[in-house]
Amino acid sequence: MKYPITLDALEVLDAIDRKGSFAAAANELFRVPSAISYAVQKLEQDLDVVLFRKEGRKAVLTPAGKVLLEQGREILQATERLAMATKKTHSGWEPVFNIAIDSILDFDFIYPLIARFYEVLPDIEINIYEEVLGGAQEAITSNRADLVIGAGTEPTPNQGIKYQKIRQIEWIFTVAPGHQLTQAALPLSRQLIEQHRFIVVRDSSRNQAPQSHRVFSKRPLLSVPSVAEKINALRSGLGIGFLPAHRIQHLLEQGLLIALPVENAIPMETCHMAWKTTNKGKVLCWFIEQLSRHDFI
Numbered sequence: 219m220k221y222p223i224t225l226d227a228l229e230v231l232d233a234i235d236r237k238g239s240f241a242a243a244a245n246e247l248f249r250v251p252s253a254i255s256y257a258v259q260k261l262e263q264d265l266d267v268v269l270f271r272k273e274g275r276k277a278v279l280t281p282a283g284k285v286l287l288e289q290g291r292e293i294l295q296a297t298e299r300l301a302m303a304t305k306k307t308h309s310g311w312e313p314v315f316n317i318a319i320d321s322i323l324d325f326d327f328i329y330p331l332i333a334r335f336y337e338v339l340p341d342i343e344i345n346i347y348e349e350v351l352g353g354a355q356e357a358i359t360s361n362r363a364d365l366v367i368g369a370g371t372e373p374t375p376n377q378g379i380k381y382q383k384i385r386q387i388e389w390i391f392t393v394a395p396g397h398q399l400t401q402a403a404l405p406l407s408r409q410l411i412e413q414h415r416f417i418v419v420r421d422s423s424r425n426q427a428p429q430s431h432r433v434f435s436k437r438p439l440l441s442v443p444s445v446a447e448k449i450n451a452l453r454s455g456l457g458i459g460f461l462p463a464h465r466i467q468h469l470l471e472q473g474l475l476i477a478l479p480v481e482n483a484i485p486m487e488t489c490h491m492a493w494k495t496t497n498k499g500k501v502l503c504w505f506i507e508q509l510s511r512h513d514f515i
Contacts, residue, residue, distance in 0.1 A: 316364050370488075383490050408481060
């Protein structure tokens with residue numbers, strides 16, 4: 219079926235509604251009034267509806283006309299966005315850019331960066347996703363993200379992915395004030411720790427087996443969706459666990475969480491930003507350059 223609604227017809231309806239008359243719409247669109255009248259009459263005939271009624275000298279939309287124009291304007295806006303996206307792609311700028319940030323990092327660093335980017339290119343669509351453990355790695359390998367920030371240990375090379383170190387992560391064994399482990403002999407043994415419930419952050423992988431790190435427990439786990447929620451659960455005394463030092467330093471200083479030394483402490487972990495080497499987009503290059511100068515410490 220050939221649909222009679224064209225972009226040109228929608229532009230005519232939009233102009234009439236905004237200007238209030240066929241003559242004013244014709245003037246805005248640089249057409250003669252008869253061409254405007256013909257476009258409306260043809261559309262009404264094709265659809266078998268009445269789109270405008272006269273109220274004095276003003277053309278007013280009927281209920282059917284309002285429905286057509288309301289949704290028609292969405293089509294016009296989408297068409298404009300499509301044209302802009304096509305031009306940006308032709309010039310090397312990705313119209314949509316996806317950033318995945320591992321939950322191990324606080325998101326505060328990204329917003330000033332995006333604000334600076336919008337000063338240059340305000341019309342690029344940016345999507346930010348939170349990933350956990352294997353989900354961050356999967357986001358880049360499966361093209362779910364153009365850039366991953368906070369990815370863990372580099373996997374085997376030669377996957378067409380570039381990894382750049384951004385910071386070291388120190389892991390601290392943490393409990394809530396008043397937890398019974400605060401009365402135990404230090405450093406805590408693994409045999410003692412494993413008698414308590416661990417709080418873990420749930421792996422966000424979609425297509426691979428979920429991972430679990432730094433868990434020494436014989437009891438059922440409490441699984442939460444992010445590091446932020448793990449911190450909240452630990453503060454509530456619901457369990458124990460390791461937390462990244464940079465996320466909880468203020469809580470330790472305020473006595474809202476307690477750090478306890480353990481035998482065989484967890485080694486420092488390096489986190490990276492990662493991207494596909496085949497991606498030569500200008501948005502990606504801009505973010506890589508900015509993040510390379512950012513102090514994550």
